[in-house]
Amino acid sequence: MDAAQVFSTFPLTGDFLAGRLRDQFAVEELHILEGMMAGPRCLADGERLIARGQTAVQATILIDGFMIDRIIRDGKRFIVGLHVPGDFVDLHGFALKHLDHDIVAAGPVRIAQVGRDRLREVTQARPAMARALWFATLLDAAINRQWIRNLEALDAPQRIAHLYAELHHRLTLIGHNATRTLRTPFTQTDLADMCGVSAIHANRAVARLRELGLGEIRRGDLYIADWAALERYAGFDPAYLYGAAAPSR
Amino acid sequence: MDAAQVFSTFPLTGDFLAGRLRDQFAVEELHILEGMMAGPRCLADGERLIARGQTAVQATILIDGFMIDRIIRDGKRFIVGLHVPGDFVDLHGFALKHLDHDIVAAGPVRIAQVGRDRLREVTQARPAMARALWFATLLDAAINRQWIRNLEALDAPQRIAHLYAELHHRLTLIGHNATRTLRTPFTQTDLADMCGVSAIHANRAVARLRELGLGEIRRGDLYIADWAALERYAGFDPAYLYGAAAPSR
DNA sequence: CGTCACCTTGATCTGCCTCAAAAACCGTGG
DNA sequence: CCACGGTTTTTGAGGCAGATCAAGGTGACG
Structure with a gap:
């Protein structure tokens, strides 16, 4: 399947784990993933998707643009993460119940969302899907570790x-x-x-x-x-x- | 159950998610977790448990002592994470297949381990267990984010x-x-x-x-x-x- | 064509680095 | 019990990276 086909078939989730585990999915599962997402929906530059501490009621995939993980403390802003299309930006909040940072659009973005309950159904019915989502969050963690090294070394x-x-x-x-x-x-x-x-x-x-x-x-x-x-x-x-x-x- | 009872009943995994989700486990699941771990086993100060890039064939819980996540580059050492008892120190490697850092004992430690295949069986049979392990890795990620903020702010x-x-x-x-x-x-x-x-x-x-x-x-x-x-x-x-x-x- | 956000430049000050060396501590063996 | 060697901690001096304060400049857009 070439790129154009991917995006006509999976306009919302076509980038999910692309270049990583995406090839290993059953086509059926790609369709389930695409089918469960609602959207797309747009956010403007600087618009906040999730606030720190807010109970997570959905999971959000980024389709176009960039989003940042932000912590504000004493009026100063610290950016602790960065998302590109294909990333689930708030998946950590799904298992943690709430997040310890804000998630904000950097420039205009397009997203799609799925409710917490639907996501739980899918992960419980399909271990492969649960593993994939787990993998995606671990990728974030690996990037975090590299950022730590960068701050320590460069x-x-x-x-x-x-x-x-x-x-x-x-x-x-x-x-x-x-x-x-x-x-x-x-x-x-x-x-x-x-x-x-x-x-x-x-x-x-x-x-x-x-x-x-x-x-x-x-x-x-x-x-x-x-x-x-x-x-x-x-x-x-x-x-x-x-x-x-x-x-x- | 008081602390002494916890440790006689769950000598290997008694600290897992203690103070976090541990209370929400079914007792049966606590026993399954305890039963699947082999050990304990000791490591000496500075001993390396996992090398960067090594295929993960087991998961390891820390019982006593401290371990660090380490990246060595150009002969310089960078510490990107820190583990206390009750942490699964290499769980990220389970879903990622290999790790991007070494895991090393800081001081003498005691650990217990479970093979990859057995762990996969348990997580597939028991979604609650899969969720708990996922949660544990997300906790690591949350700590990583805080470390990033600390390096940026302090x-x-x-x-x-x-x-x-x-x-x-x-x-x-x-x-x-x-x-x-x-x-x-x-x-x-x-x-x-x-x-x-x-x-x-x-x-x-x-x-x-x-x-x-x-x-x-x-x-x-x-x-x-x-x-x-x-x-x-x-x-x-x-x-x-x-x-x-x-x-x- | 003015306004606002962003980028650029200069000057001064502090935190942190490096090199160099000494002092305290610890385990070991005599 | 003490002498010893290695590791860890402490101290000093000089230099650079980066913070902060303070102005200008530049570009995008209404």
Whole structure:
């Protein structure tokens, strides 16, 4: 099935686990998944989908655009996660009952949703589906661990480089080919809050990447010639994304 | 059932989800869980249980002691997670097939294990068990998110304070009452690698906490009079640990 | 064509790093 | 009981990354 077919058959869930376990699903299960989702529905830039502490009554898949996991404390914002199309953005809340962070649209997005009870039925009737959803949340956790390592190991320009390298790989897994340009809606303040630096320093880090000839970031969009050079600079190793290709060791 | 009874009846798994969902299990399921584990078995300080990339053939519960999730890169060590008794330390590997980090004993530990196939049988036969294990991995993820926030928000003394506050709460959930002393096997180098600072700076951060009268850390053991003061200093909010008590908002 | 959000630049200050070395502690064996 | 070697902790000095405060500049859009 080529990409166009995937999206006409599975307009809501066509990206779910694409490049990961998607190939291993029975076609029947892909249809069950698609059939249980209601939508699509749009959110505007900055619109909050889930508030911290709110009881989770549904699960949400991101179809188009980006969303962030956000913690606000003492008026300061910290971004602790980032979602691309095909991600279930609030699945952690399904088993935890509520979430410890907000989930917010970064730029305009399209989503689809399924109610908690329906989701529970499906997971109980189909262990394979439960395993897939579990897997999806563990992918989030693996990315979290990598973010921890990045914050512990990298300086500001490297963190930003790593972020874009990660996005590039995650988008490639779902068939978005960003060869020379990677478009995002992120402001430098967003990048700063993802990387744990001040907005001013994020600006200087972006300038550094430009000086080094590794890429040019303008209004969130990365213009780049040599992805391998960027990845080398950031110490990027895609193993933690659990793409379908073999693990790096 | 009081604590002594729990440990004579469930010597291997008595701490699993204690203070969290444990109360909601059917007694029968607690026995199934206990019965499937083989052990206990000991590991010495620094001994590696799982290597990054290794295919996961079993799941391991920590009974006594501490273990860390470690990534080594270019000869430098980064600690991306921390486990206390009752944690399944390598459960992420069960659904992901392999892990992106090593799991290592910090100090001597006791563990018990179950084979992958047996675990799969149990989770498929008992959706409640599958949900519980899923929940346990999501708890890890919630802690990861908090670590990301800490690295983004706190300076070195606050990070160390937060780490001990977290440990105190996690140990309390499983019935370890550390009122005036919290004993750990961590060197200042370990603390440094968990907090993303150099060992020398970790030492100065420890000294800072002493100066401030918040607590004295000697060879990993924290001597403390006022936990509330430490938590205030660290900006600690236990909501992310999903203890049985109501969420903080 | 003005306004608002975003990006850029400069200056100063602090936290943290690195290199270097000394002191305290711990287990071990004499 | 003490001497010993290795590990861990402590201290000092110099330098860099990143925070903060304060202005400008630039671009998108009504």
